[in-house]
Amino acid sequence: MAKSMIDGRGVAVAICATFVLLVPGAAMSQQEPCSLAVTGVTIIDGNGGRALRNGAVKIGGERILEIGKTGDLDVRACAEKINGRGKYLTPGFVDTNVHVSMLSRQIDYARYFDRLKEIAIEGAQIHLKYGVTTIRDSYGVLEPLREARDAIKSGEAVGADIVFAGNIVGWGGHFSETFRSRKPESYFEEWVNDQITHGTGHDLGWKSPEELRQAMNDYMDLGVNFVKVGLSDHDHNMPRLTFSLRQLEAIVETVHARGLPVEVHATSPESMMMAMQAGVDLIQHPEVMGVPITDEVLQELDKGETICSLHGNNYTGKAWEMVKSETPEKGDDDEKGKAEKKKKADPYSRDAVLRDWPVPEPTTAARQKELKEKNPFTIRENAEKIVETNCIITTATDNAPGMSPEFSRTPNKWRARQLGLGTIASIEALVELGLTPDQAIVAATKNGAIALRRIDELGTIEAGKQADMVMFDKNPLKDISNIRRVNAVIKKGKIVDREALPDNPVYFGPKN
Amino acid sequence: MAKSMIDGRGVAVAICATFVLLVPGAAMSQQEPCSLAVTGVTIIDGNGGRALRNGAVKIGGERILEIGKTGDLDVRACAEKINGRGKYLTPGFVDTNVHVSMLSRQIDYARYFDRLKEIAIEGAQIHLKYGVTTIRDSYGVLEPLREARDAIKSGEAVGADIVFAGNIVGWGGHFSETFRSRKPESYFEEWVNDQITHGTGHDLGWKSPEELRQAMNDYMDLGVNFVKVGLSDHDHNMPRLTFSLRQLEAIVETVHARGLPVEVHATSPESMMMAMQAGVDLIQHPEVMGVPITDEVLQELDKGETICSLHGNNYTGKAWEMVKSETPEKGDDDEKGKAEKKKKADPYSRDAVLRDWPVPEPTTAARQKELKEKNPFTIRENAEKIVETNCIITTATDNAPGMSPEFSRTPNKWRARQLGLGTIASIEALVELGLTPDQAIVAATKNGAIALRRIDELGTIEAGKQADMVMFDKNPLKDISNIRRVNAVIKKGKIVDREALPDNPVYFGPKN
């Protein structure tokens, strides 16, 4: 990964951060009395580099007032104090790709469609338990997501902050060709699609650049925080495109004109090239595609002007063991298989009761199938190449509620995409892919905030920033899996009652 | 069938055979000069019991003239002589259940529908190579089967004799709900169905007994040799019935009134009971059903009034090894599976990244699925019980051409049902199921002839009978697999040029 991760767009960011520190931060520190202090703790501030041993943090209201060596800070007036001796403090984690309102089948939506706001909050709370203080919801049902976001933002509900995109622009909804290779099969499926797309489905492909600008402005009026474009097929083994370059450029310009970031689902080398040419901010799971990533794309990523949100929880750790156990060994199965099949049976031997047929030449479809079976290896190799570039790495889990447990024999077909825990796995994944624990934490905190365009407010432990922090029992810089040993979560300056979450279990919880 | 047909599976038969020996046999032996003699051979005559060492057989035209010790017979005038020293002679084999005109998919029929007569003859020839001198085709396309039968009967073509049923009465054709759980999907499929059913499809279920008599007479006018009734579903995991008892009785009476035998596909205990109550002659694969065979059925079979055509090639030998390798172990997988699933993961352990769900109670469908997976074991156990009864055992392979090799990646999904060789495997199977080699040969020869209602003409090596015989290099009574070591096949008194077969390869042969 980039040593100088903020090179490129980093300059503006740095100025912005400085501005915050000097002005509103300073202003606030005069006004806000100290509500909470953590002392004696090792501070890993999210900027990379050395940790601050025996550090202290003073918090006033929702924000960090001051940071320093424990002895240097006067915490006597602080309303509450935490003894952090032997503990480790990092910024709260940011997951840049979750889907907390996305269920799975018709029956799941039929059962729960009027409870999606509650389910989204439930998801935000489960994330918060694991130290994930902000989730970036990049696909889901717009209205309940907006309501859940606003409820958490206003303090009406507890939970990780939600930042959301609604539909993936250019795609047709969860029950359309995009996701199911078939049209919606019922009125209800059509209705659910519309709750998601709000006019930004497949039909956008018909539109001229000028019409697209209008459509995107109408869509952003619904209150989304960012825009995601489905530039290629959802099926990452199919390289089709949804938009032409000039269509994409029109979308990107229109979203940027509103001050919002724009990202893409782009799962082919060509679509990634188009995305970068059009100036998108972030590429979701750039490692995910049907073929090895190309040098041309890697060179473009290496410019460090794009954010790469890696999907590592899906192909590292336990998930990787499962993938491997289900995938034919690379390379040698062909030899073995062919040898076995070619063995010419003696027509009078006992073996010959089972016919021995000649093996036909593999078809293109057979080769594609083989490529697809090997795809998890390709994806992981792509990820290993991407972390070598200067692309700004964040985590992107696809955490989602998925199938409702009561309607399923084995609900978790999503595997490593469990709410909260999937995020933890995706941070560990970065170390498995080649980053240092230090870099992995920067990716999960500071870079997440860059992806949110909120690096001035979030993502590092710095005076003036929002007090979103996690404290661990063991040192994650020594072993990244220590991020599983959460001791406490602080959200907007308050200690989260983790045991109480989720406080209104609808989809999971007691039933589970 | 006759209560006395076997008594001993032999008394009435013996009388019958004696009659043949005295009358047409004796008459012929005066007329026909000796065309062929085999001397010095060990004769296993098909009646069970001891083999005749150093035996000799004199043949005149299509029939056997005389049998005896080599020294006792005068073979000097015989036109041709075979030295059988060290060799073993049995009657030709009878396979009571093949489908030589039955292909597989639409594309196979589309390619070959006007060549089914040739394919049927090709199948009869491949069987003949392996010593199978008569095949009983219990399902297929009527007209080409009739033409193939007549061509072989008249000597126009070489091959095992074909005896055929055409449709399975009450079933809807190869592309109907019967076989595919769906209606025909094209005009062509409908057309193929009609080539098979000739008015005896599903609709028969609507008819009254009187109407059924008419329908069966119309059908038999088309020249079939016997009638097969689809009394239960083709899917042997579904116990539905096609006909009521009184409907079945009407069919059986009508067929018997023409002097033809009638058999059933009956794959549930209840349908087998109905079949025996209605007086059917033969039950195809009585071991094949979704559940263990019941004592009530076994007791009924034990009366020895019915023929049991066993399907052993499908679940013995190499085929059995394959079945076992694909089937979960009996009994222990549940324990294992549940244990593994119940293991409650530590929510902060690495394992927990993959959700651990409670295991729901198994549904009826899940239990049925499990039962279905275990079905091959059930079938084999049923067969082992059936061979313990007095039921008259024959072999029934379901040998069929199946998928055309040029249209298939792996054509033989039929596995052990290879033409000819499947029959061999089904005879070996009987030994694996508990018979002696001696009994297995009786099943494959004499009992086959009983099933054909031609025990007066075929099935044993006796004077006056048709000279259908196989000679082996090694002793099949010592090791039944020696029936693979065919030395020569004699069909209607003539030595078959096995190397020359099939003489017009259409479906297999050079392409294979």
Add this chain to the structure above:
Amino acid sequence: MAKSMIDGRGVAVAICATFVLLVPGAAMSQQEPCSLAVTGVTIIDGNGGRALRNGAVKIGGERILEIGKTGDLDVRACAEKINGRGKYLTPGFVDTNVHVSMLSRQIDYARYFDRLKEIAIEGAQIHLKYGVTTIRDSYGVLEPLREARDAIKSGEAVGADIVFAGNIVGWGGHFSETFRSRKPESYFEEWVNDQITHGTGHDLGWKSPEELRQAMNDYMDLGVNFVKVGLSDHDHNMPRLTFSLRQLEAIVETVHARGLPVEVHATSPESMMMAMQAGVDLIQHPEVMGVPITDEVLQELDKGETICSLHGNNYTGKAWEMVKSETPEKGDDDEKGKAEKKKKADPYSRDAVLRDWPVPEPTTAARQKELKEKNPFTIRENAEKIVETNCIITTATDNAPGMSPEFSRTPNKWRARQLGLGTIASIEALVELGLTPDQAIVAATKNGAIALRRIDELGTIEAGKQADMVMFDKNPLKDISNIRRVNAVIKKGKIVDREALPDNPVYFGPKN
């Protein structure tokens, strides 16, 4: 229909009714004070024959105390009085075939599976609004039906009395091959099936008569009021059978031994013959089958020993107009179609741009398709023949909630099976099929009670019977459609507040 509908089993019924009148009826009349009287009303008592003009009915508690001419009865002490002048009073209607817990698709069950008891009560209430005081639920989800029945019986809830069967024995549940020609597609579908079948699904076909007795006793232990056997396929265009005669006999005997009635779904002539031979009490929609009903079956029905529950709402009145508008005209379309197709186009004419192909001979499948298209005509003709026999006619609507309105573009694919109103239509249907209004009312009241085996308690306006009655504004004997002009419904002696129903609308109601 039979003029002497109670001939045959009628004698016993008459004795039974008399017994009730003399003993508990008389006993009660001494104890119960008069709670309600209707005077000056024309009484159509449900026994057929002339109406009693200017009649009066005295009710005490749940039962009828006395009936007579208005002047002859002393109603002064009655707590409440209704002036029935110009009005017409009949017994409450009995619908012998509804499905008030049966929804439609997975999504409907997923949304509402824990509210089926409420939905069943809602259905019972909607029926009651239309004067249907007892519904016989012949297929549905057992536990909620039992709870709904008990709640209404105990007075905890208002509604038509429910009498229920639970599963249709031998069928596999609403998401099985029985109803969908496919296996259940999800764990949830499997689970719903089990909520319906409770061990009486397809697998019963495997069982011996002795095992069936056990299975039926286990099932009846769950508290059902009667048993329905799925003797033939649900698809009435397929004549397959579920049970053999001896299996059916074992079931019938076992159910009768408990004093419960047993009925069949039997949609082929042969299955109807079996049903009557086995002594079933009632045949649901005996007119419904893929072929014309046979004389043999009609003769058997004419013995008057069976109840025929006709499905007339589906093929009379408005429904019939719809059927006709969707069905090709009988007879003439073939001529027309063929003529048009045979017209040989001039190859150089403008018409010829569209190819003119020869018409192939119709296949069996094409003839079956045609037969199926004509099936509504066949069914109606069958019904017209059945009402000419002595079979005891009742109505059988298949009324069911069906698809939930919020999940459907056009929820009512069930057409004339609307709760309550479907029953009205099915009574009108009987007149359209050939009965007099008088006979139609007997079918809907007295015969319904015979079907319930409660003719001693219900079904006619007679002293000692339960006071279930409907009052109309106009004379239904003049025009049967006057049964739509309900003035009041009396259930167990109390006037129903029809405007208040359904009092807890879950599935319909305000949303509708």
Add this chain to the structure above:
Amino acid sequence: MAKSMIDGRGVAVAICATFVLLVPGAAMSQQEPCSLAVTGVTIIDGNGGRALRNGAVKIGGERILEIGKTGDLDVRACAEKINGRGKYLTPGFVDTNVHVSMLSRQIDYARYFDRLKEIAIEGAQIHLKYGVTTIRDSYGVLEPLREARDAIKSGEAVGADIVFAGNIVGWGGHFSETFRSRKPESYFEEWVNDQITHGTGHDLGWKSPEELRQAMNDYMDLGVNFVKVGLSDHDHNMPRLTFSLRQLEAIVETVHARGLPVEVHATSPESMMMAMQAGVDLIQHPEVMGVPITDEVLQELDKGETICSLHGNNYTGKAWEMVKSETPEKGDDDEKGKAEKKKKADPYSRDAVLRDWPVPEPTTAARQKELKEKNPFTIRENAEKIVETNCIITTATDNAPGMSPEFSRTPNKWRARQLGLGTIASIEALVELGLTPDQAIVAATKNGAIALRRIDELGTIEAGKQADMVMFDKNPLKDISNIRRVNAVIKKGKIVDREALPDNPVYFGPKN
């Protein structure tokens, strides 16, 4: 249509044509003796403008020697003479979009896959009968097409000249997602796909521009005459893209570098804009897309630099009547439908037996469905707009063999795409869409030759050009449908024996 159709590329063309006239034409006329003359005929030379009455054409070998007034030309030495009095002579027609090797279903290919060369020749012959002397096959099975082309070119077989593309680059074969919205379902389907794609299927989308150049060169090495790119989905109601602009540009440059023309299937406004920007020569059926054509596209087409191959046979004449009879009337059905549905039924009226549901708001999918139903009208309106521009119009029928008659109840689901006759209909279509007969003939002759890049050799009746001509009994300039009254076809200077064609009927002919 453009008055100055050759503006733009017309200049070079004119020079080229002149060159031919002066040099090889003149040269040949000295060498070749006159083999055939037509005299007294009205010549419609394909250049538009006035016809030449009482004209004469002298032919030597395969080429036209001289044209003039009948009296001005000396035809005495001509080997054969045709009296053309009262007849009308035009250049042979060119169909720019046929598929003579394209069958329909698996069974059709299974039956005929080794006879596709014969079928292609049969198709070329049927076209020739109708005066279509060159067919441009824009999709099919490469090898048999190449063989058929070469056989006709060499004179080994009679038929319209074939010019072919093989696969549509970027699409996956006839049994892939491209055409069937599903993957190939069998090994055979995979194999057929490979016979079509030859490495130019879906996978091209993965490739970089450089890799695409290589792939296209490899493909062109197989001997195709031109290249067709599947730039958008085959489903013209879906605006997805197969390639990016830079990918398309790489393909176009590579094909042009070989001197071959390149065309696109582009069925969205955006893909048409891309095609024109990349410099493709021809757009197939530019009127076919899911939405109205946009002004931006029309302006681009109006530059006259592109060829527009219209598909008019599919939506004019008889075909249009069929379309209209199957399509809901534009505009008014909604009003009607809603009114009918909104009508609130009286709950006690007879109508009410059928439930009356509220009409839900139309979903996006419902609106798309409506748009799709109206699509034939949109397409026709698009065509009417396109003929108003300067785009160079040709005809493009999609004529194809389609389903084999013996496997089909109604083989011609392709409707107006009958071999040969479809071409005639597509020429008539142009007049129905707004061209004069004169312009329609230019489109079908001269413009066809421009599309072939062979305007120097073909497409008009001019000295030096190949002698491909049709003679009609009536004047097509008066009534375009007179092109159905073919009197004679001259192909490469020889009179075609139309009655003898097809001379080896494989797919059609006697069976039909």
